[in-house]
Amino acid sequence: MENQRSSHVSIPEITQKLLAAKQEKGLSFADLEKILGRDEVWIAAVIYRQASASPEEAKLLIDALELPPIYIKELTEYPVKGLGPVVPTDPLIYRFYEIIQVYGFPIKAVIHDKFGDGIMSAIDFTLDVQKEEDPKGDRVKIIMSGKFLPYKKW
Known part of the structure; x- marks a missing residue:
């Protein structure tokens, strides 16, 4: 398995x-x-x-x-989502955690520059994993697409 x-x-x-x-x-x-x-x-x-x-x-x-x-x-049945409150130890999953640790604030800043104050939906969302062949070693290409949700003012 x-x-x-x-x-x-x-x-x-x-x-x-x-x-x-x-x-x-x-x-x-x-x-x-x-x-x-x-x-x-x-x-x-x-x-x-x-x-x-x-x-x-x-x-x-x-x-x-x-x-x-x-x-x-x-x-x-409706699932309970997420990995829990622990830092993932699986190396591949940890890399995503690491990417967000390193690039989370820069990604947030660029999204705010382009869209304003808001978030990317993880509900109205798609994710695609592609393989890019490369003579120096194949690459993983991940495309995330989430609807932009501006924060509401009241």
Whole structure:
């Protein structure tokens, strides 16, 4: 199974079962994207219980993984989101934490320059992960797109 465990982050049992079935079937998140008609990052968020699926989406996922329908209900429940109050120890996840530590205020300043006082929505949001081939070593390209929400004055 994919190494997703950390000493500080508890991976739900359903996530472990879904990932094991995904690996057993030899499916990628991109394969599941074709089956469900939803983005691979969103599907991964459902599997990791950071997003909820409709009953139809949950059934498609469970059918693709050839798991019993008892998992459909859990995949449609509202999840508790986030990693918790700990600094992530997984090196890849920690890099995102590090990026925000280093570039968080600069990103905030540039957003304010371009849009004014407000935030980027993580609700009206999309995220795309792309692979850029490079002779010096392949690169990870992440595109985040969130609706700008200005702070209201009253």
